[in-house]
Each structure stands twice: as structure tokens, then as C-alpha cells.
Amino acid sequence: MYNAEIISIGNELLIGKTVNTNATWIARKLTLLGFNVKRIVTVGDIIEDIVSALRESISREAKVIITTGGLGPTFDDKTSEALAVALRKPWVINFEALQMVKEKYYKMGLKLTPHRVKMAKMPEGSRPLPNSIGTAPGILIKEKECLIISLPGVPKEMKAIFKEHVEPVLKNIGPHLCFSEKTITVKGIPESSLAPVLDLVMKNVSKVYIKSHPRGAEGVKPVIELHITSSGKNMEEAKYYIEKASDILLKLIREKFQKFQIE
Amino acid sequence: MYNAEIISIGNELLIGKTVNTNATWIARKLTLLGFNVKRIVTVGDIIEDIVSALRESISREAKVIITTGGLGPTFDDKTSEALAVALRKPWVINFEALQMVKEKYYKMGLKLTPHRVKMAKMPEGSRPLPNSIGTAPGILIKEKECLIISLPGVPKEMKAIFKEHVEPVLKNIGPHLCFSEKTITVKGIPESSLAPVLDLVMKNVSKVYIKSHPRGAEGVKPVIELHITSSGKNMEEAKYYIEKASDILLKLIREKFQKFQIE
Numbered sequence: 001m002y003n004a005e006i007i008s009i010g011n012e013l014l015i016g017k018t019v020n021t022n023a024t025w026i027a028r029k030l031t032l033l034g035f036n037v038k039r040i041v042t043v044g045d046i047i048e049d050i051v052s053a054l055r056e057s058i059s060r061e062a063k064v065i066i067t068t069g070g071l072g073p074t075f076d077d078k079t080s081e082a083l084a085v086a087l088r089k090p091w092v093i094n095f096e097a098l099q100m101v102k103e104k105y106y107k108m109g110l111k112l113t114p115h116r117v118k119m120a121k122m123p124e125g126s127r128p129l130p131n132s133i134g135t136a137p138g139i140l141i142k143e144k145e146c147l148i149i150s151l152p153g154v155p156k157e158m159k160a161i162f163k164e165h166v167e168p169v170l171k172n173i174g175p176h177l178c179f180s181e182k183t184i185t186v187k188g189i190p191e192s193s194l195a196p197v198l199d200l201v202m203k204n205v206s207k208v209y210i211k212s213h214p215r216g217a218e219g220v221k222p223v224i225e226l227h228i229t230s231s232g233k234n235m236e237e238a239k240y241y242i243e244k245a246s247d248i249l250l251k252l253i254r255e256k257f258q259k260f261q262i263e
Numbered sequence: 264m265y266n267a268e269i270i271s272i273g274n275e276l277l278i279g280k281t282v283n284t285n286a287t288w289i290a291r292k293l294t295l296l297g298f299n300v301k302r303i304v305t306v307g308d309i310i311e312d313i314v315s316a317l318r319e320s321i322s323r324e325a326k327v328i329i330t331t332g333g334l335g336p337t338f339d340d341k342t343s344e345a346l347a348v349a350l351r352k353p354w355v356i357n358f359e360a361l362q363m364v365k366e367k368y369y370k371m372g373l374k375l376t377p378h379r380v381k382m383a384k385m386p387e388g389s390r391p392l393p394n395s396i397g398t399a400p401g402i403l404i405k406e407k408e409c410l411i412i413s414l415p416g417v418p419k420e421m422k423a424i425f426k427e428h429v430e431p432v433l434k435n436i437g438p439h440l441c442f443s444e445k446t447i448t449v450k451g452i453p454e455s456s457l458a459p460v461l462d463l464v465m466k467n468v469s470k471v472y473i474k475s476h477p478r479g480a481e482g483v484k485p486v487i488e489l490h491i492t493s494s495g496k497n498m499e500e501a502k503y504y505i506e507k508a509s510d511i512l513l514k515l516i517r518e519k520f521q522k523f524q525i526e
Contacts, residue, residue, distance in 0.1 A: 011474055012476065013290070013303065014294075014301070015290060015291065015294045015300065015442075015492065016287045016290035017490065019282060019284055020282070020283055020286070020287065021282055023283070023305075024279045024281070024283065025279065027277055027278060027279035028278065030279075031279055037278065038307070038312070039277075039304065039305065039306055039312070039316075040271075040283075040304070040305035041303070041304050042286075042302065043301075043302055044301070049301070053302075072477070073458045074454065074458045074461055074475050075458065075462050076474065105455075108453070108483075110453070110455075110456075113459075115459060116455045119455075134477070135455070154477055190371070191335060191336055191337065192335075192336035192376065192378050192379045193373075194337075195336045195337045195378040196378060198337055198338060199338050202338065209274065211273075211274055211275055211308075211337075211339065212335075214335070214397070214417055
């Protein structure tokens with residue numbers, strides 16, 4: 001199992017100002033790359049909280065930890081410093097990163113200031129990841145068997161660095177598993193009546209996971225979205241398990257119930 | 264400080280299928296009730312993972328822990344059982360809860376089945392919270408100084424139970440603090456140039472927190488949303504700090520910069 005964890009950093013997430021769409025986007029990407037996202041943790045802009053979240057993820061032996069947020073120029077951008085503390089490494093100016101930051105501001109006709117230089121400070125031994133949209137570079141650093149990647153919180157910047165510099169690295173080290181999925185919507189059967197059917201299908205096809213999502217009202221107008229997922233060495237294998245489970249599921253529903261609709 | 268933590272449970276969140284809007288909604292509610300949301304943790308439908316998330320939150324001495332998801336009738340609804348394990352209490356049928364579940368299905372013309380009875384199983388000593396929208400009751404249980412509340416993952420059901428049964432309880436035990444906020448949008452000044460100004464404002468008014476959110480592009484067209492927040496014993500106090508900080512902020516911006524727009 002190639003476990004991955006996501007750490008989202010930012011008070012705006014904890015006060016309910018911002019919906020954490022970054023974590024969902026990264027979780028989806030990691031899942032499609034074959035990783036098993038084990039935990040997503042959100043903490044505020046407090047060094048000790050970021051440090052403990054990082055150390056906890058490392059101690060759970062995640063292969064990959066991706067953090068978002070806290071890489072900018074303001075007082076409460078503390079991720080890089082926290083990363084240095086968590087790894088017990090000096091927090092130093094990375095000259096490659098400094099060059100990146102310098103060039104960005106040079107193009108805007110602006111000089112380096114302490115707040116701008118801060119964006120080039122990283123734990124010793126980090127590899128800066130170029131930010132093609134904004135100014136703060138991402139950070140990539142290895143801690144024993146764990147790859148830690150810190151990305152900015154601005155979604156456009158996070159996604160650009162992920163696609164350009166993180167995805168190629170993860171494809172390389174990745175578990176080389178293919179993830180497949182299928183959604184079947186069942187109308188007219190309450191979730192609690194479908195539950196024993198799901199048990200049976202998963203007993204027959206242990207390689208799939210079926211999650212039911214109630215979309216209607218259990219009693220009056222039940223609408224259940226069944227999301228079937230599987231991973232395999234290749235796409236054919238993953239799809240094979242899903243089709244097998246899906247066939248058994250539909251057969252059982254037809255046998256056990258009379259009034260329903262399937263979409 | 265009245266710390267609160269949120270634990271979101273569900274594989275759909277970890278595979279990036281579902282955006283965790285529940286956590287944002289609850290975080291906002293808790294913040295407005297004066298609680299300090301310290302951490303949001305998402306784990307999958309695995310007993311050990313739910314148990315460790317619960318025990319970690321308890322060990323961090325959260326006053327309130329709110330969990331969502333995993334209360335339904337299917338095989339992977341494991342929150343209630345995990346809660347019993349985490350608290351080292353027997354997982355038993357709660358007869359008040361059983362009555363609630365029974366009545367729901369009775370109205371639909373359906374009998375109790377093992378999967379339906381499961382929704383009435385709770386750690387010994389729990390108080391079931393009526394679910395006016397769906398079938399699975401919420402769970403409220405106290406562990407030493409910590410109040411643990413488990414709510415369903417279906418947003419409509421979660422919100423109904425929160426408003427009808429959780430909010431009144433939290434208002435009662437709550438920190439009786441008022442939260443206030445104000446947003447100022449500054450166009451034309453890069454975030455890194457505003458950073459030293461924010462440092463100054465927060466040095467002058469230590470009771471506020473100012474978070475800058477870049478919405479444009481740092482170089483070409485900077486748009487910075489400044490979100491000023493504060494808590495006080497009453498709304499007047501909270502608003503006073505915010506207006507004080509806001510005045511100093513605007514004064515400093517006018518002194519230091521020439522071209523900008525404020526909205």
C-alpha cells in the first residue's frame with residue numbers, strides 16, 4: 001500500500017470561510033495515480049500545529065505527504081519554517097529558489113525585500129519547485145522513505161506546480177496501480193434495504209469497494225447512488241472487477257425487489 | 264480557549280469524489296458560536312482510523328468534537344462502533360434510538376432488520392439526537408470534559424440535527440464569545456508589498472487577525488482580499504477592534520502607496 005496524506009494549512013479553512021477544494025483536488029489526483037489517501041488534516045497558521053501534523057503523518061509512514069498553504073510572503077505563512085522544525089533541519093535561503101523569486105519580481109520592476117526573500121527560505125536539502133503562475137516556489141524534500149511536497153494555497157498556483165513538477169515525480173515512484181470506478185443510481189429502494197445486497201456483492205468480489213450515497217429521502221423517495229471502485233495492476237483488471245460486481249449487484253436487485261429504477 | 268475539532272469520516276472524501284462542505288459548514292457554525300476550531304481531520308471508513316482520530320482529538324483536550332458520516336445502515340458505516348471502542352464503552356442498542364428508528368420505518372410500512380437496528384446501536388451512556396430528515400439518529404456523549412457529537416454525513420440531515428439539537432447545547436456550554444469579521448479588497452498592490460503593513464497593523468491591534476488572500480496575479484494585476492477577524496466578550500467589543508485595525512490599515516496604505524483601489 002502506497003499511503004499518502006494531505007495537510008491543509010490555513011485559518012480560513014478552520015473558521016469556515018473557505019471550502020477545502022484543494023484537498024479534494026489533490027486527493028483525486030493521488031487516487032488516480034494509484035496512491036491510497038489515508039488521511040487529510042487541516043491545521044491553522046500556527047508553527048506547532050503544522051509541526052505536529054507533519055510529524056504525525058511521517059510517523060504513520062506515509063510515502064507521500066502533500067501540504068498546501070502557508071508559503072506566501074505574509075507573517076502567517078509558516079509552512080516552510082514548520083517543515084524545517086519538523087525535520088530538525090536548518091531553515092536557510094535556497095539559492096535556486098531565491099533566483100526564481102528574484103526573477104519574478106525583477107520582471108515586475110520590484111526589488112527583493114525581507115518578506116519576498118522569505119519565500120526562498122526552505123529546510124536545508126530542499127528542491128524548489130518552480131511556480132509558473134505566482135511567486136512562491138513549492139518545496140520538495142525527502143525524509144527517509146517519505147516524500148514531502150509543500151504547495152501554495154492559491155488553487156491556480158497549487159494545480160500548476162502539481163501538474164508540472166509533482167505529477168511526473170509521483171508517476172515515477174508511484175505504486176503503478178490503476179483506479180477505476182462506476183456509478184449506478186437506484187431509485188425506489190431504501191438504503192437500509194440495499195445494505196444486505198451490498199454485503200453479498202462485496203463478499204463475492206472482494207476486490208471492489210461499494211459506497212452508497214443517499215441522494216433522496218430514505219422513506220418517501222429513496223435515491224441511492226452506488227459508487228463502485230477498484231484498483232488493479234492495469235486498467236483492464238480494475239474494470240473487470242467493477243463489471244463483475246456491477247453484474248452481480250444488478251442481478252441481486254432484480255431478484256430481490258420489484259419496484260425500482262436503475263440509471 | 265474553547266477548542267473544537269471536527270472529524271470527517273468517509274472514503275468518498277479521501278478519494279476526492281466529494282468536497283468536504285460539511286466540515287466548512289460546521290467550522291463556520293462553531294466559529295460564530297465562539298469556539299476555536301483547532302483541527303479538521305478526515306479519515307476513511309476504517310474502525311482503527313476513526314478510533315485513532317477520536318483518541319487524538321480527546322488527548323488534545325478539545326472541548327467539543329463533532330464527527331460527520333458513518334452512521335447509516337451499510338457495512339461501512341462504522342462511526343458509532345468506533346466511538347464505543349475509542350471510549351472503551353460497550354456498543355449497545357439504545358432503546359430511545361431504537362424507538363426513533365422503528366417509528367421512521369413503521370411510517371414507511373417497513374419492519375426492523377439487522378441493518379436498521381444497527382442505526383440504534385451506540386456507546387453505552389449516549390444520548391440519541393432525533394433526525395428530522397433521515398433515519399439515523401445523531402449521538403451525543405460526554406467523555407470527561409469533552410463533548411462528542413456524531414452526526415450523519417448527508418448534509419441535509421447533518422444540518423437539521425445540528426440546528427435543532429446541537430446548537431442549543433453548544434450555546435449553553437459555549438465560551439460566550441462573539442466573532443466579527445470584515446473584508447477589504449485592495450487592488451494594485453502585490454501581497455508581498457502589503458505584508459509589512461499587515462505586520463504593523465497587528466502589532467498595533469493585537470486582538471485582530473488579518474489574513475490576506477491573493478485573488479489576482481501578484482505581478483500583473485494584484486488583487487488582495489484582506490479578511491480581518493476578531494472575537495470579543497460582546498459584538499461591540501469585537502467590532503471595535505476590527506474598525507480600529509481597519510482604520511490603521513487604510514491610513515498606512517494611503518501613506519505608503521500611490522496607485523491602488525480599495526473596495
